Amino acid sequence: MASHFGALFRIATFGESHGGAVGVVVEGCPPRLALEAAEIQRDLDRRKPGQSRLTTPRKEHDRVEILSGVFEGQTLGTPIALLVRNEDARPAAYERFKDVFRPSHADYTTEAKYGVRNWQGGGRASARETVGRVAAGAIARKLLNAAVGIEVLAWVSRVHEIEAQVERAKVSLKEVEAHATRCPDPDAARAMEQAIAAARERGDSLGGVVECVARGVPAGLGEPVFDKLEAEFARAMLSLPASKGFEIGSGFAGARMTGSEHNDPFVPGAAGQPRTLGNNSGGVQGGISNGEPIEMRVAFKPTATIQSPQRTVNREGEAVTLEGRGRHDPCVLPRAVPMVEAMACLVLADHWLRQRALASGLPAGSP
Numbered sequence: 001m002a003s004h005f006g007a008l009f010r011i012a013t014f015g016e017s018h019g020g021a022v023g024v025v026v027e028g029c030p031p032r033l034a035l036e037a038a039e040i041q042r043d044l045d046r047r048k049p050g051q052s053r054l055t056t057p058r059k060e061h062d063r064v065e066i067l068s069g070v071f072e073g074q075t076l077g078t079p080i081a082l083l084v085r086n087e088d089a090r091p092a093a094y095e096r097f098k099d100v101f102r103p104s105h106a107d108y109t110t111e112a113k114y115g116v117r118n119w120q121g122g123g124r125a126s127a128r129e130t131v132g133r134v135a136a137g138a139i140a141r142k143l144l145n146a147a148v149g150i151e152v153l154a155w156v157s158r159v160h161e162i163e164a165q166v167e168r169a170k171v172s173l174k175e176v177e178a179h180a181t182r183c184p185d186p187d188a189a190r191a192m193e194q195a196i197a198a199a200r201e202r203g204d205s206l207g208g209v210v211e212c213v214a215r216g217v218p219a220g221l222g223e224p225v226f227d228k229l230e231a232e233f234a235r236a237m238l239s240l241p242a243s244k245g246f247e248i249g250s251g252f253a254g255a256r257m258t259g260s261e262h263n264d265p266f267v268p269g270a271a272g273q274p275r276t277l278g279n280n281s282g283g284v285q286g287g288i289s290n291g292e293p294i295e296m297r298v299a300f301k302p303t304a305t306i307q308s309p310q311r312t313v314n315r316e317g318e319a320v321t322l323e324g325r326g327r328h329d330p331c332v333l334p335r336a337v338p339m340v341e342a343m344a345c346l347v348l349a350d351h352w353l354r355q356r357a358l359a360s361g362l363p364a365g366s367p
Contacts, residue, residue, distance in 0.1 A: 003124075005133075005236070006346060008353040009140060013132030015086075017121030018094070023083040024132030026069070026139055028353060031077030033143055040064045040082065043138040044131065046177075046338040054180050054196050055329050060088050064135055075139075082135045086128075094120050099315045100322055104304040127241040127332065130339045137342025140349035150348060154212035154340040156183040156333045157297065159192040160199075168213055168295060182337045200330035203307030207242075208333045210340045212296045214348060217283060219273070219291035221351040228287025229294075229351060236343035237298045242332050245299030249282020264292075298340055300332050 004012045008028045015022030041064055048062040049055055062084050069080030098119045101108040106125035110117040117123060144150040155176045157164045164185035175184035181196070183189040192208075199206045222229030234246045254262050262280050269275035269291075276292055283294035305328040312322045329335060 005239070006350040008357065009143075009346065009350040011132070011136040011346065013129055013136075015129065015132070016118050016123045017086075017126030017128040019086060019118075019120075021083050021085045022128055022131045023081065024136045026080040026082070026136045028350075029069070029075050029077070029080055029139055029143065030353075031075055033075040033139075033146060034073055035070055035075050035139065035142060036073060037064055037066055039142055040066075040135050040138040043134050043141070043338050043342065044084070047130065047134045047335055049329075049335070054193065054331065054334055060086065062131060080139065082132070084131050084135070097322075100320060101312055101314070102304065102322065103310045103312050104301075122241075125241065127335070127339075130241065130342075133346070134338050134342045137338075137345040140345035141341070143349050144345060144352065148218060148352060149216045150352075151215045152212065152341050152344045152348070153215070154210050154337045154344070156181055156192065156208060156337060157211040158209035159183075159331060159333055160195055160206045160208060162188055162191045162195060164188040168211070169293070171213070176337070180334060182334045196331045204330070205303035205306050205328075206331045206333075207244075207300050207302040208331065210298045210300065210333060210336050212298070212340050212344055214283070214294040214344055217289050217291070217294055217348065219289055221348065221355050222284065222288040223354075224287045228284070229289055229347070230282070230284045230287065232347045232351070233294075233296055233344065236347050237296070237340065240298070240300075240336065240339055240343065242300045242303070242336070243298055244301045245297075247297045248284060249295060250280040251282075251297065254280060294344075296344070298336075300336055303329055303332055 003014065004010060006028070010027045011024050013024045044062045044064055049060050065083045067081040067083055069076055069078050106122060107117065110123065110125065141152060153171060153173060153176065155171060159181070164183050165188065166184050171184050176182050179186065179189040181189045181192045183192055196206055230248045233248060237243055237246045250257065250262060264276035264278045264281050266274040267277055273291060276290065279292050279295060281290065282296065283289055283292040307323065310322050312320055314320050
C-alpha cells in the first residue's frame with residue numbers, strides 16, 4: 001500500500017481510524033529550521049473533530065508528539081516522526097458493518113483489492129489518516145514562509161447550492177476562521193450553517209467546494225512534462241478523502257472561452273519581473289509557476305455515512321437495508337480546509353527544494 005508523497009520533501013503517513021494512533025514521518029526537511037510543537041498543533045486544531053456543532057462529535061484532542069528530528073527547537077535534517085494518539089476510538093460501534101458494504105465507502109473496493117479490511121471505521125480510507133498530512137503540512141508551511149515568504153490559505157467557497165462572494169486577493173485567515181463553516185462571506189456562512197444543520201436533521205449530508213490560494217510563490221517551481229505543478233496539485237488534492245474534482249485558474253470555465261479571452265497578457269512588473277494582467281492560468285504556465293497567485297478549487301462529495309436507510313449488500317451478496325449510525329460530519333468542508341492547505345504546502349515545499357537543488361548545480365550567472 002502506497003503511503004508516501006513527495007520527492008525531496010517526502011512524507012509517509014501511518015495509522016487507522018480506530019487504531020492506537022495516527023501519524024507521519026517527514027524526510028527532507030532542511031536542518032536548522034526553527035520548529036515548535038505548538039506550530040504544528042495550530043493546524044491540527046483546525047482539522048480535529050468536535051470543534052463545532054457542524055462537525056462530528058467525536059472528541060479527539062489530537063495532541064502532537066514530536067518523536068524525532070527536532071532538538072532544542074530546531075530541525076536536525078533527519079527524519080521527523082510525529083505521533084497523535086487516538087483517544088476516543090470506538091471500534092466496537094462498527095461491528096454491525098463487519099459483513100456489510102457501506103454505500104460509497106471504501107469497504108467493498110478495499111476487500112476486493114486486499115482480500116481483507118479493517119472494518120473498524122474506514123481504516124486507511126478514513127479522513128483520520130489526514131492527521132499526518134496536516135501535521136507534515138504545518139512543517140512545510142513553516143519552511144515555505146521562512147525561506148520564501150509563501151502564504152497558503154484556503155476557505156469554503158461553496159456548500160451545496162450556496163456560494164460565497166469574496167475577493168480572492170483580500171481573503172484573510174481572520175475572516176476564514178471567523179465562522180465555524182470557514183467561509184469568509186458572512187452572509188453565505190450563515191446560510192451554509194443553516195443548510196448543514198438542516199441536512200443533519202434530515203439524516204442527510206452535503207458537499208461543496210474548498211478554494212485555495214498560494215501567495216508569494218516565485219516563478220520557476222514545477223516541471224514542464226509529467227511533474228507539472230498543476231498536475232502535482234491535482235494528484236495531491238484528489239488523494240484527499242471525499243475529493244471528487246480539481247480546478248486551477250479558469251478550470252472548466254476556460255473551455256467556454258476563446259484564446260483572446262483566456263490569455264493572460266504580460267506587463268512590466270517590479271524588479272524587471274513580468275506580471276500578468278489576468279490570472280486565468282491560475283499562477284502556472286507550462287507546468288511552472290509564473291509568480292502570480294496560485295488559485296485552485298477542490299470539490300468534495302457529500303459525506304457517505306448518512307442516517308437515512310440505504311440499499312446495499314452483505315458479503316454473501318444478499319440485499320440488505322443499512323441505516324448509518326455513529327459520529328460523522330454532515331459536511332466535510334469546514335474540516336477539509338486545513339487538509340487542502342496542507343497538501344498545497346507539501347507540493348510547494350517539495351518543488352521549492354527541487355528547484356533549489358537544480359539551481360545549486362547551475363553555472364554562476366544562470367537564472
